[in-house]
Amino acid sequence: MSDVRPGDTPPPTGGDHHAADAPGPTAGWADEERAEALRAASTDWPSSDLTDRDLDDLELVLDGLLEPHPLSVPREASTALDRGTPLALRDPEGTMVAVLRVARVLDPVPASDATGGDRAGDDGAGGDADAVRVAGELVGVTRPVRWSFSRLRATPSELRTRLAVHDQVVAVLTDRALHRADVDDLRAEVAADRAHLLLVQLERREAGADTTAAVTRALEAMLHELRVPSTLTLLPAPARLFDDRHDERLDAIAGVLGASRRLRLGRTGVDVDAAIRAGDPVSADATFATVAAELRAAHPPRHDRGLVVLFTGLSGSGKSTVANALRGRLLERGDRRVTLLDGDLVRRHLSRGLGFSPQDRATNVRRIGYVAAEIARHGGLVLCAPIAPEAGVRDEVRTMVEDAGAGFVLVHVATPLEVCEQRDRKGLYAKARAGQVRDFTGIDAPYDVPVDPELRVDTVDTTPDACATRVLDDLVARGWLTAR
Ligand SMILES: Nc1ncnc2c1ncn2[C@@H]1O[C@H](COP(=O)(O)OS(=O)(=O)O)[C@@H](OP(=O)(O)O)[C@H]1O
Numbered sequence: 418m419s420d421v422r423p424g425d426t427p428p429p430t431g432g433d434h435h436a437a438d439a440p441g442p443t444a445g446w447a448d449e450e451r452a453e454a455l456r457a458a459s460t461d462w463p464s465s466d467l468t469d470r471d472l473d474d475l476e477l478v479l480d481g482l483l484e485p486h487p488l489s490v491p492r493e494a495s496t497a498l499d500r501g502t503p504l505a506l507r508d509p510e511g512t513m514v515a516v517l518r519v520a521r522v523l524d525p526v527p528a529s530d531a532t533g534g535d536r537a538g539d540d541g542a543g544g545d546a547d548a549v550r551v552a553g554e555l556v557g558v559t560r561p562v563r564w565s566f567s568r569l570r571a572t573p574s575e576l577r578t579r580l581a582v583h584d585q586v587v588a589v590l591t592d593r594a595l596h597r598a599d600v601d602d603l604r605a606e607v608a609a610d611r612a613h614l615l616l617v618q619l620e621r622r623e624a625g626a627d628t629t630a631a632v633t634r635a636l637e638a639m640l641h642e643l644r645v646p647s648t649l650t651l652l653p654a655p656a657r658l659f660d661d662r663h664d665e666r667l668d669a670i671a672g673v674l675g676a677s678r679r680l681r682l683g684r685t686g687v688d689v690d691a692a693i694r695a696g697d698p699v700s701a702d703a704t705f706a707t708v709a710a711e712l713r714a715a716h717p718p719r720h721d722r723g724l725v726v727l728f729t730g731l732s733g734s735g736k737s738t739v740a741n742a743l744r745g746r747l748l749e750r751g752d753r754r755v756t757l758l759d760g761d762l763v764r765r766h767l768s769r770g771l772g773f774s775p776q777d778r779a780t781n782v783r784r785i786g787y788v789a790a791e792i793a794r795h796g797g798l799v800l801c802a803p804i805a806p807e808a809g810v811r812d813e814v815r816t817m818v819e820d821a822g823a824g825f826v827l828v829h830v831a832t833p834l835e836v837c838e839q840r841d842r843k844g845l846y847a848k849a850r851a852g853q854v855r856d857f858t859g860i861d862a863p864y865d866v867p868v869d870p871e872l873r874v875d876t877v878d879t880t881p882d883a884c885a886t887r888v889l890d891d892l893v894a895r896g897w898l899t900a901r
């Protein structure tokens with residue numbers, strides 16, 4: 418257990434493999450008068466735009482819940498960063514959240530040392546050669562607003578004040594729902610010394626907003642069953658809270674929030690949580706019906722969840738034809754709302770004006786992925802049929818869709834180039850061979866053959882309808898459609 422006293426900034430938790438780079442300077446929020454002065458002075462300061470994940474990290478640092486660490490900044494932005502320069506740290510909307518008074522500019526952590534590629538990762542570096550790390554004093558200017566469950570949010574100092582009336586405060590920090598086994602542990606611990614329970618939900622951004630909100634509702638339902646004096650609060654949870662110094666960091670945070678000690682939960686509840694999410698049956702002995710109901714509502718069975726099927730393949734391979742055939746079959750079934758984002762149509766509307774450079778193709782495919790993910794977030798089934806030649810961009814789309822809580826199935830329409838060229842429906846292969854069309858996929862532009870697609874279909878010896886049946890059967894086998 419940590420011996421951190423309320424009001425203290427937690428000590429660096431030791432074992433830092435970049436200790437030599439530790440910035441040392443302080444971090445904290447300015448009062449409103451100083452914040453106003455900083456905002457007024459900031460108009461011509463260099464800025465760095467932070468992601469939502471960076472912001473979670475920054476907020477915890479400014480609140481004294483995590484030790485400060487150098488911040489990752491694009492290398493080109495760093496040329497103006499002399500010692501003493503104020504660097505405005507802005508949220509994605511452009512609001513200045515904090516000011517970093519530059520003390521030192523450091524090289525990135527070598528990739529082999531970095532604990533993650535994420536900018537919000539351990540030391541905000543990730544070995545990115547295009548970024549440098551900047552260390553210095555951090556002054557918070559505008560606290561990020563979090564609009565969900567505001568009744569459960571409090572600053573650490575507000576919490577400490579609220580909890581100060583209790584002799585004993587036992588903290589539990591969790592990123593998941595709690596079940597009967599957890600509750601038994603809790604009841605024993607809390608009842609034994611008549612402690613007040615401080616339950617802190619760590620909101621993992623990568624779990625998705627819908628899931629973290631369901632965990633909050635499930636925790637409230639659990640507290641209703643538990644019936645002990647308690648306070649539930651929510652805390653953003655950047656990735657580095659969960660690295661190999663996880664326990665020390667959580668102990669320190671519990672201390673700063675005003676807890677006398679932290680209780681570590683057993684593993685049983687993890688399995689119950691996973692089973693409910695997977696749609697498996699869970700006995701009444703394992704959890705409470707009210708808790709399970711909240712989680713099940715956020716994790717419906719696959720056949721009720723959104724799904725994106727991305728057909729990828731060369732021009733003329735048959736993506737559009739197979740996607741249309743599949744759409745017809747799905748319309749016949751009638752149990753799914755279907756949207757077809759066909760390559761040609763997308764280029765006429767969503768991606769009008771984009772060409773076929775690698776950058777424009779990536780933008781085109783990302784746009785398709787973004788729209789598909791939003792449709793799938795609401796339970797829709799989306800068929801997309803762009804060439805999507807780059808494996809990395811296809812992976813990005815997968816992540817976007819999965820972050821939206823939906824499923825992603827990659828179908829490689831694996832028609833050989835010779836066959837596509839023979840078909841040459843639009844005469845483009847002939848033009849590409851003649852040099853009249855440049856950067857044509859498969860001729861003078863690359864196509865990354867998918868290494869590990871969920872499904873590969875061959876259109877050479879198979880009719881479009883038979884191809885659609887193969888995809889349909891695969892979706893049934895994976896649980897994305899019910900068997901008929
Ligand atoms: N240079 C070049 N390379 C490839 N394709 C070209 C090119 N120029 C035009 N076209 C026509 O555009 C269609 C491919 O667009 P996509 O949006 O699917 O491509 S990508 O995913 O952005 O790479 C593709 O249509 P499909 O045959 O339906 O795939 C082509 O007809």
Ligand SMILES: Nc1ncnc2c1ncn2[C@@H]1O[C@H](COP(=O)(O)OP(=O)(O)O)[C@@H](O)[C@H]1O
Pocket residue numbers: 730731732733734735736737738739760802840842875876877879880881882884
């Ligand atoms: N099994 C099959 N699946 C899909 N298309 C096929 C098949 N067999 C022949 N074709 C023909 O191949 C062409 C594929 O064109 P299209 O679907 O527009 O490809 P893409 O969308 O990949 O550019 C169509 O003319 C289609 O009739």
